[in-house]
Amino acid sequence: MKEGGCEKGQATVSPAAYTACERSANCSPTPDSRVGFRRQFQEYQTDPQNPRTGVTYQDMLDYTAWLNSKVGAGLYRLPTEAEWEYAARAGTTTRFAQGDTLTLQQANFLVYRRDTKDGEYVWDYDLGSAHDLLPVDRLDAANGWGLRHMSGNASEMTSSCGEGPHRGLSTSSQYLAADNDRADCKRALKGGMYDGNVELARPARRVAMSNDHWPPTIGFRVVRDLVPASHAVAPSDTR
Numbered sequence: 520m521k522e523g524g525c526e527k528g529q530a531t532v533s534p535a536a537y538t539a540c541e542r543s544a545n546c547s548p549t550p551d552s553r554v555g556f557r558r559q560f561q562e563y564q565t566d567p568q569n570p571r572t573g574v575t576y577q578d579m580l581d582y583t584a585w586l587n588s589k590v591g592a593g594l595y596r597l598p599t600e601a602e603w604e605y606a607a608r609a610g611t612t613t614r615f616a617q618g619d620t621l622t623l624q625q626a627n628f629l630v631y632r633r634d635t636k637d638g639e640y641v642w643d644y645d646l647g648s649a650h651d652l653l654p655v656d657r658l659d660a661a662n663g664w665g666l667r668h669m670s671g672n673a674s675e676m677t678s679s680c681g682e683g684p685h686r687g688l689s690t691s692s693q694y695l696a697a698d699n700d701r702a703d704c705k706r707a708l709k710g711g712m713y714d715g716n717v718e719l720a721r722p723a724r725r726v727a728m729s730n731d732h733w734p735p736t737i738g739f740r741v742v743r744d745l746v747p748a749s750h751a752v753a754p755s756d757t758r
Contacts, residue, residue, distance in 0.1 A: 526745060527598060527606045530655035530667045531570035531675060531738040532582065540585045568654030570673035570738035576706055576730040579676060579739045586741065598742045599694040600679035600707040600725065601686070607669040607710065607722040609662040614721055615670055616662035621720060626660060626671030627653045627713045628720050652713055652735075670720035673738035674712045681707030681727035705729050712736040 574582075579597055586595040598606070608616055615621045623630065630646040644650075653672055660668045669675075680698045682705055688694050698704060705727035711720030714736060718724065728737070 526743045527602070527666060528740045528742070529665060531673055531740050533567055533655070534569060534571045535567045537571040537574070537582060540582050543585060566654055568656055569652045570655065570668075572652065572673050572735050572738045573733050574737075574739075575733045576676055578733075582739075583741060594744050595741050596695075596744070597676060597678040597739060599691065600677045600681070600709065601688070601694050602691065602742060603675065603677050603707075603709050603740075604722050606664065606666055607662065609664040609666065611663065616722065617670075621670060621717055623647050623649075624659055626711075626717075626720055627658065627668070628671040628711055628717050629714050630717070649713060669710055669722070671711050671715075671717075672713055673710075674708045674715075674726070674736055675710045676728065676737060676739045677707045677709060679707045680704035681725050703730070708737065 583595045583597060587593050613619045615626075617625050621628070627649050629644070629648045629650070631642055631644045631648075632646065633640055634643045635641070653668075655667050655672075658668075660670075660672070662669055678698060679694060680701055686694070686697065688697065708726040708728040709722070709724070711717070711724070719726070
């Protein structure tokens with residue numbers, strides 16, 4: 520998918536793709552040892568079509584650096600928040616790329632309600648949600664540009680800081696430069712997740728996440744620059 524000078528991956532990075540980096544002598548520094556420990560107990564990471572989750576922001580940067588070393592150029596990176604949202608919307612202005620509502624046939628999110636049982640309030644979570652990651656080829660999850668699971672399944676980390684108001688910058692290079700030297704800021708997390716409600720799956724929603732956070736709900740998607748960032752027009756920030 521082409522959008523103002525870069526291509527975005529059709530799906531999140533898979534366990535197989537990430538493992539190729541881990542096994543390479545050029546993929547350094549070594550991914551966080553805590554991630555390897557946790558992965559022993561994550562059955563969903565054995566499915567090659569599931570999103571690769573449980574990695575830190577630095578691990579994601581290491582992966583894109585490894586890709587760049589393979590091609591001999593600085594082409595691959597994480598998307599900015601504005602680029603991510605532009606791609607997620609796929610030219611639409613509705614609450615979701617699929618319309619103003621989203622179903623469990625289109626996205627993997629958590630549906631629940633409060634009921635009364637024996638005179639007490641209880642939460643009912645058995646309403647058809649998967650309660651786990653799904654392979655990227657499951658569900659009718661593609662938007663109009665063919666990008667899958669931009670809403671739900673695994674949240675996706677961007678390179679932008681997620682603290683403070685949304686910016687209104689005019690180019691991709693300005694978005695990249697704005698947070699390039701802010702190593703300790705909380706990054707904007709987008710797309711919702713399988714154990715989050717449908718509101719979190721709106722393209723406009725963001726959550727600020729620490730760089731060293733590595734839960735099983737967060738993955739990432741890679742973009743490939745086609746033209747120098749200084750010439751790429753940034754997406755409109757429609758909210």
